[in-house]
Amino acid sequence: xxxxxxxxxxxxxxxxxxxxxxxxxxxxxxxxxxxxxxxxxxxxxxxxxxxxxxxxxxxxxxxxxxxxxxxxxxxxxxxxxxxxxxxxxxxxxxxxxxxxxxxxxxxxxxxxxxxxxxxxxxxxxxxxxxxxxxxxxxxxxxxxxxxxxxxxxxxxxxxxxxxxxxxxxxxxxxxxxxxxxxxxxxxxxxxxxxxxxxxxxxxxxxxxxxxxxxxxxxxxxxxxxxxxxxxx
Numbered sequence: 263x264x265x266x267x268x269x270x271x272x273x274x275x276x277x278x279x280x281x282x283x284x285x286x287x288x289x290x291x292x293x294x295x296x297x298x299x300x301x302x303x304x305x306x307x308x309x310x311x312x313x314x315x316x317x318x319x320x321x322x323x324x325x326x327x328x329x330x331x332x333x334x335x336x337x338x339x340x341x342x343x344x345x346x347x348x349x350x351x352x353x354x355x356x357x358x359x360x361x362x363x364x365x366x367x368x369x370x371x372x373x374x375x376x377x378x379x380x381x382x383x384x385x386x387x388x389x390x391x392x393x394x395x396x397x398x399x400x401x402x403x404x405x406x407x408x409x410x411x412x413x414x415x416x417x418x419x420x421x422x423x424x425x426x427x428x429x430x431x432x433x434x435x436x437x438x439x440x441x442x443x444x445x446x447x448x449x450x451x452x453x454x455x456x457x458x459x460x461x462x463x464x465x466x467x468x469x470x471x472x473x474x475x476x477x478x479x480x481x482x483x484x485x486x487x488x489x490x491x492x493x494x
Contacts, residue, residue: 263286263287263421263422263423263424263425264284264285264286264287264423264424264425264426264427265285265286265287265288265289265417265418265421265423265425265426265427266281266282266284266285266287266288266289266426266427266428266451267288267289267290267291267399267414267417267426267428268281268288268289268290268291268429269290269291269294269300269301269302269329270290270291270292270302270329270376270379270380270383271301271302271305271379271383272301272302272303272304272305272317272318272379272382273305273364273367273382273386273470273471273472274301274305274383274470274471275305275468275469275470275471276453276456276468276471276474276483276486276487277429277451277453277468277490278429278471279386279387279390279392279471279487280451280453280487280488280489280490281427281428281429281451282387282392282394282396283392283394283487283488284427284451284490284492285394285427286394286395287394287395287396287397287421287423288394288395288396288397289396289397289398289399289402289417289421290380290383290396290397290398290399291329291398291399292328292329292330292376292380292398292399292400293328293329293330293399293400293406294328294329294399295325295326295327295328295329296320296325296327296328296329296332296375298325302329302375302379303317303318303319303320303375303379304316304317304318305317305469305470305472306468306469306470306473307347307350307351307469307470307472307473308350308351308460308466308469308473308476309346309350310350311461311463311464311466312466313466313469314350316343316346316347316470317343318334318338318375318378318379319334319335319337319338319339320332320333320334320335320375321333321334321335321336322335329375329376329379330374330375330376330377330400332374332375332376333373333374333375334373334374334375334378340368340369343368344364344365344368344369347361347364347472348361351473351476353461354461354476354477355476355477356475356476356477356478356479357476359475359479359480360472360475360476361476363385363386363389363472363475364472366385367381367382367385370382376398380398383396384396386471389475389480390480390483390484390487391480391484392487399417402417402420402421403420404416404417404419404420410435411435411436411437411440414426414436415440415441415444415446418444418446419444423446424445424446424447425446425447425449426441426446426447426448426449427449427450427451427492428448428449428450428451429450429451430450430451430452430453430493432450433450436448438494447494448494449492449493449494450492450493450494451490451491451492452490452491452492452493453489453490454489454490454491455467456486456489458474458477458478458482459477460473460477474486
């Protein structure tokens with residue numbers, strides 16, 4: 263069994279979904295500490311030829327709370343987010359379908375931050391026909407006080423994984439020898455260059471999956487999901 267584990271990110275770039283595509287089971291951390299100014303509750307989109315941000319406003323609370331204990335701010339202006347993205351992409355070739363997905367995600371009524379983000383991931387995964395099983399970390403029977411590599415290995419052991427696949431950016435975080443000693447092969451997903459027409463402007467890479475959906479139909483995106491290599 264091939265397993266990957268990642269933090270929850272709000273409408274992340276296509277590489278995140280390539281990682282989901284590459285494994286049999288994808289674990290989303292829900293019982294990890296929320297971090298400010300990361301990608302948990304925001305991402306980038308194309309606005310006037312440059313990258314800009316859309317985000318989910320989070321209620322002020324203790325910095326030590328986990329993602330599944332944080333709430334969306336009561337004054338989170340969903341209409342503002344919708345209008346911003348609508349104006350940016352209204353002339354995109356796949357706007358109707360892309361905006362329908364974005365609207366479904368933004369208007370989701372659950373105010374728990376993790377549930378809200380999980381719904382966004384689940385919506386995209388279903389839309390792209392990704393059949394990988396997705397589970398949340400807190401549902402796994404293990405010692406959740408473990409950290410870093412020890413936590414990953416414990417999850418792999420509990421799930422019966424023979425291969426752990428991580429994003430290429432985490433290559434220096436883990437020891438291949440330690441994984442091998444635990445009977446797990448350590449691999450990494452490296453995305454191949456992906457480029458498509460963004461109006462008539464210079465291409466801005468690795469924006470939110472929403473950008474990909476605005477300019478490409480589903481079948482094209484499904485093919486993009488396969489444009490990666492798994493390296494050891």
